[in-house]
Amino acid sequence: ITSPCSKCKGSGRIRKYRNVKVKVPAGVDTGTRLRMTGEGELGENGGPPGDLFIYISVKPHRFFKREGTDLYCEVPVSFPQAALGAEIEVPTLDGPEKIRIPAGTPSGKEFRLKGKGVPRLNSHHRGDQIVRIYIDVPKKLTPRQKELLQEFAEISGNEVQKGFFEKVKDFFAHNG
DSSP states (O other): OOSOOTTTTTSSOOOOOOOOOOOOOTTOOTTOEEEETTOSOOOGGGOOOOOEEEEOOOOOOSSOEEETTEEEEEEEEOHHHHHHOEEEEEOOTTSOEEEEEOTTOOTTOEEEETTOSOBOTTSSOBOOEEEEEEEOOOSOOOHHHHHHHHHHHHHHTOOSSOOHHHHHHHHHHHHO
């Protein structure tokens, strides 16, 4: 080329930015690579365009934690709900869902909602949602609530007013 153009310097290509619409399939996770054939840079000397590769990075959610196609969440319940059982509402990707908490549910108990997780890539199946229950202990109690809880503790044989050293002394008095 005796007199190359000043913009491309004879390569026949000019660098230019453009927006490309990308269909991100349901179920992609961080590290997934999408390939868009023919959407990359133009080939040299009039060759075909290359491919555009998109690397996915999924932003963490404030409520759900993702492990593969399963979603985990923690849901608070009150002590009476855990002790007596209750029906509670749990957020899911599809909207609120009611689950039954049986009487005597301990903190940390997990409930599995089949098919309520993230869609599997290129499939109609979905992972599960695992709901972990934790007992939300109130920080402030009314005088009546305190009275009822102290009465409950006494009936249950749990003394709540004794200090650590009194409990140690009682232990050795009964086991010594």
